[in-house]
Amino acid sequence: MASSSDSADTTTTIPITKKYNFRNPLPLSASQEQEVKQLYHKRVRARCAPEIKAFAECAVNRTVTATWVCRQQRLAMNACMLTHANNPEEEDRAREEWFATYEERRRAKEEELKRVEKRRAEVITMMRQDEERRRQEKQQQQQGGGK
Structure with missing residues (x-):
């Protein structure tokens, strides 16, 4: 018969390794994530400023008609925003900026x-x-x- 101490000796421990993301060292709270998103969107708007400005200038003094009169400017603005907004590297840069300005x-x-x-x-x-x-x-x- 094997004693309980014999069975305990046969088990091996498996080391648990954690992956650390050094760009994002801490889990952020919901409000902190919101601040990161604000930085992210601010950066995207800054990159697409000329397209946004062109659409805004076209849409001045227009209401419903701006949808089709300013179609080219709107599509250019949306394309620019989607190009930069779907870039995960841009979100990482915003997160890095948030951590850099934390102190x-x-x-x-x-x-x-x-x-x-x-x-x-x-x-x-x-x-x-x-x-x-x-x-x-x-x-x-x-x-x-x-x-």
């Missing part, structure tokens, strides 16, 4: 929170001073009225 955004947010907290403390101080002034005025009125 800057974090620092700006911290500075904004410090400014808000400083202003909050100033407002509290002013409110306390105002309360004190009103209390003193009320005491003076009561002393003057009691004489």
Whole structure:
């Protein structure tokens, strides 16, 4: 009969290897993914700016008729947007830009929170001073009225 320790010795451990994507080192939250998408779309719009501008100039003072009057400009704009929007490398570049500017955004947010907290403390101080002034005025009125 084999003991339980004998059966435990026969099992081998298989090392688990994780694939790390160094372009995207961290899983992002939904809001962070939204920020990446905004960067991505901004980059796509920047690449297609001439086509967008041509369509916008054609569509000025037109409503429904812009669909067929500005058809060539619209198709050129859409083709450009689709060409750049379907490029996964462009999304990777946007994600890299997001990671590159992460520290800057974090620092700006911290500075904004410090400014808000400083202003909050100033407002509290002013409110306390105002309360004190009103209390003193009320005491003076009561002393003057009691004489």
